[in-house]
Amino acid sequence: MTSLVAPLQFNIVQFDFYRGSYPREINLPFLKNLRLKYILSLTPEPLTNDPVMAKFCDENGIENIHIQCCKKKENKDKDKDKDKSTPKVKKKKKPVPIEYSVVIECVKFLIDRRHYPCYMHCTNGELVTSLVVACLRKFSYWSTVSILNEFLAYNSSINIHERNFIEQFHSEIEIDNLNLKDKVPWISLQHVGWNKEDKVQNAEITRINSVPGMLPKLKFHSL
């Protein structure tokens, strides 16, 4: 049996939703086993610029979605067709490498359950991916402590900017043209079961109160 090499920082976020670092040739047999439909790349350049990856995606019927981030400043001459034409303003070094717009784009893509199995990656599988996953967990109503606990498994530390980025994420995201039955369940859906269970006879259960108004919201237009 050949041995499978998972991409660095590889893990499962939810069923059929994986995360990790930039895939390399050595990871291809492993990735093939995941039977992916999509690869979501949070990188400066599209994954398919790499001929090996382009061939792999092509052969396995995997679509590549590129959400550009962490692009280094450069001359305008290299125009990519998928690029959003954002006006170039000179910026100071950003406190975190991504903007909320990246998270929002991810949510808009990941909310559709037809987009799975999906592998989401950035360059090293650490900061950018972790920030996006942390924001996604807010849609599952995870407590901040649990979100940061997960974040720290992939990053040796967290600074105040990263923490703020996660805590202050409460955008209202407009979702167009998505039938509710095609929404993944783990985003903004809750099990009623434990509301019923949440009674006095279940004295062993402790609940954590939330701070209101700090969560992101979804707005569906297709209903």
Add this chain to the structure above:
Amino acid sequence: MSPQDTLSGESISNEVSQEKYHGESNENSDENQILVGQAPAKRIVPPLNFCPVERYLYRSGQPSPVNFPFLLDLNLKTIIWLANEEPQDSLLVFCDRHDIQLQFAAINPDGGEDDNPWDGLTEHSIINALQTIVDQDNYPLLVCCGMGRHRTGTVIGCLRRIMGWNLASVSEEYRRFTGSRGGRILVELLIEAFDTNSVKIDHNRAPPWLLTALEQPE
């Protein structure tokens, strides 16, 4: 319930597809699910070091009462507890009340008085735990120990070996959950030396993801 898992293309036994984990079941018509217009007043707190390992298989540190609502959502059937000592009473009561089978996998069942909580797992107890893990009947399943680091990491590491993962990938995953003091070399040696043939896999009862991993070309 109408056919599910169009998302994954895999077919799993009815028993499991009827589980109503809020993160996984797909049918909007599921009467136990509601669309949340407003965020709930309480937050969800997964246990320390919680992480999904594969579908319906999870790992974590010792769950405490703040984690119980989250555990209820997972609709667990079995919890494997990897320690000599008993878990907190609250967990015992919780498992009892919600019909969760709590399987004790003592570190060294034959050790008697000489048994130390900081010892690594013996091969015997690893095989024991894995024998439960390769049986779909026990799912959804949570593997946990005190902190969800070394003992859980050993068992999951050996599972990854069975799945044909490269040893470096196994170690990377193990170390990710070991906190700031890093991995223990003895645990990694244990994982490396583990004989993957010592676990008997019944193909009719194994979870689908395990079969996928096993059927890869030579």
